[in-house]
Amino acid sequence: MLITIPDVLDANQLALCRRLLQEAQWEDGLRTAGYIAQRAKQNRQLALDDPIATRLGDLILGELGRNQSFIAAALPAKILAPRFNRYENSGHYGNHIDNAVFVAPGTAQRVRSDVSCTLFLSDPGDYEGGELTIEDTYGMRQIKLPAGHMVVYPGTSLHHVTPVTRGARVASFFWVQSMVRHAHQRAILWELDQSIQEIAMQTDDPSRLARLSGVYHNLIREWADT
The missing domain is CATH 4.10.860.20 (Rabenosyn, Rab binding domain)
Structure with missing residues (x-):
């Protein structure tokens, strides 16, 4: 089940995200890549303990806590803190399935990745390529949403991000352990x-x-x- 949730963030919140992320210190996404992902991942990310990531992650979680569409789609029991990535200069992420279980940074708490979430922070006209391509029951689905919109889909899905050939694609991504596992x-x-x-x-x-x-x-x- 692939569900699009519009307007998770409003224009003022998006402007704040863009301003802070423009000032952020991005690091090589390979720092958080596993053995298989090392050969497929080419992007940049914020460090998990970056204060900007923490501030914006709290903003996103606050909005999602009031978003009835998200709650109905994900039925969240636990939500891993939002992370942030940036694709540019032909950056991409090859076919992969996300880790089944993540450890929440700074804790011993484990979160099962039943639901994957991507919140787009760049407008589609700001970059070329960068489609989130998800393989589901009906074939390949390419997702490229307006800024502030989010897609949720099963964590079991094979997916990839196509190369960004112009501009920069910035997004937040995270996982949910649902009360309903299947x-x-x-x-x-x-x-x-x-x-x-x-x-x-x-x-x-x-x-x-x-x-x-x-x-x-x-x-x-x-x-x-x-």
């Missing part, structure tokens, strides 16, 4: 949630929604691990 179950819950919301807009009678809402919550009760 992607097909999250997809069912997402579709059910969207249907409930659509029906709610068409009626003022809450009794018509009671059974359907009950099914939704009973499925979460059946599938969730908190």
Whole structure:
């Protein structure tokens, strides 16, 4: 299940991100690459303990905590602190699947990467290439969203970033351990949630929604691990 979430950040928040990231000290992305990724990854990233990464990561998490679409799509139990990367000068990232488990920096807490997230911070017109290309049930999907928009997709997905041949592609990326581990179950819950919301807009009678809402919550009760 691949879901686009629009307007996670507004224009003022994006301006702040761009200003701070313009001043940031970027380092070679290979510093956080594993053995396989060493041969596929060519980008730059902020250090995990960079104060700018911490500040902007807190901003993003604060907005996501109020974003009902994100909550319904990911059903988050744990969220790894957002990271930041930059692709330019033909930078790219070859086909890979993200690590299954990450350790939250500075802690012993482990986060399983059920859901992968990419929040675009550069407008599509600012760069050429740089499509996030995800392999799913229906083939290859190329994602290049407006600044402030985000895509969430299963962490099990094979994906890559195509070379950036002009300009710079800047984004935030992170992972979520979901209360509902399996992607097909999250997809069912997402579709059910969207249907409930659509029906709610068409009626003022809450009794018509009671059974359907009950099914939704009973499925979460059946599938969730908190």
